[in-house]
């Protein structure tokens with residue numbers, strides 16, 4: 001079994017993997033609503049999670065997800081219109097939120113075309129979490145569940161190698177630069193992601209094996225280098241990072 005920082009879940013195929021991930025998400029939602037009356041869920045874009053999102057709203061196994069009490073947040077977004085083919089909110093709406101019965105006011109698209117998208121999204125987060133003082137590196141919204149992906153270059157969210165947002169102390173920041181796959185991005189940052197109660201990374205397919213091994217090798221070396229391996233900066237304070245892998249990705 002590949003040794004990654006945190007807990008590694010390997011399932012033979014995506015069918016079984018999505019069932020496990022969905023069950024963990026459902027449990028997180030049930031606990032959140034029981035304790036706080038609300039479930040704050042942040043979702044990534046990309047190709048990998050789309051069929052999982054469809055499964056969440058079509059599989060009877062997940063009928064218990066309390067969608068009416070759920071707020072959907074976006075982990076990162078390209079600076080494109082919401083109807084653009086590369087828009088994450090477009091994919092998430094079409095795959096899931098349009099079919100889940102979530103109040104529209106609880107689906108929080110990133111205002112990527114606003115003058116200051118990061119500040120606007122931080123303000124929306126602050127309002128949703130009742131945070132009245134300015135965003136700082138000590139008080140963070142505590143999201144219940146954040147689902148990340150990972151690129152072949154070990155980026156996650158829109159935290160790309162050698163990119164400015166790797167060093168942001170904000171909750172949300174823009175990211176651009178030669179290593180950021182264009183167009184410019186708006187992304188959750190390490191401080192916000194690492195403050196979450198549960199963080200999972202979903203990676204499937206043999207195309208992710210080498211990147212996962214790079215993460216494992218760096219963890220074994222004891223010298224994390226977020227510049228080259230951005231996902232190595234994901235270390236949730238209150239729980240183990242969980243890697244959800246199919247056997248093809250795990251090698």
Ligand SMILES: O=C(O)[C@H](O)[C@@H](O)[C@H](O)[C@H](O)COP(=O)(O)O
Pocket residue numbers: 044045046047048049075076077078088148149150151155156157158
């Ligand atoms: O906006 C995005 O595309 C995602 O947030 C991004 O970080 C994604 O998770 C990785 O690029 C992996 O993408 P795949 O899952 O499609 O390989």
